Amino acid sequence: MDMMKKGKRGKELKQVKSFSTDGKVYDWLVEKLKESKSDLSISEVINNYIGHLYYEIKSILDYYEREKVQVDTPWVVNKIIRETSLFPPRLDVLYADPDMKRFMEDEIHSRAMDILEQYQKEQKLIMENIRERTKKLRGSKP
Numbered sequence: 001m002d003m004m005k006k007g008k009r010g011k012e013l014k015q016v017k018s019f020s021t022d023g024k025v026y027d028w029l030v031e032k033l034k035e036s037k038s039d040l041s042i043s044e045v046i047n048n049y050i051g052h053l054y055y056e057i058k059s060i061l062d063y064y065e066r067e068k069v070q071v072d073t074p075w076v077v078n079k080i081i082r083e084t085s086l087f088p089p090r091l092d093v094l095y096a097d098p099d100m101k102r103f104m105e106d107e108i109h110s111r112a113m114d115i116l117e118q119y120q121k122e123q124k125l126i127m128e129n130i131r132e133r134t135k136k137l138r139g140s141k142p
Contacts, residue, residue, distance in 0.1 A: 053081060057080050057081070
């Protein structure tokens with residue numbers, strides 16, 4: 001039986017009975033979310049992914065309808081799902097090609113360094129803020 005309830009943002013949420021997933025991947029992600037004290041849950045991550053797919057598919061199909069373009073809707077839906085930027089890559093297939101493996105490793109390196117740079121900037125701002133406050137507190141004492 002499907003149950004409906006209101007979510008954090010007042011949207012109506014559908015309670016889904018179950019789905020199958022890679023247990024090791026699921027457990028690892030849940031552990032990392034807990035360790036990071038994230039306010040996101042796996043349900044929210046999945047909901048965001050589904051929402052992204054919905055937006056991509058609906059936007060394109062609405063466009064075709066508005067413009068009165070006849071298309072093979074199942075083909076279009078499948079094409080969008082397979083090409084959406086959030087669709088997880090099949091690493092076992094991609095890593096079989098040495099050039100693709102090297103490209104993906106470069107992308108991972110680049111993304112990791114971008115995240116590190118953002119973290120360092122944030123930490124620097126925090127430290128500067130602490131120094132400013134400390135300086136003001138010291139300056140305001142008689």
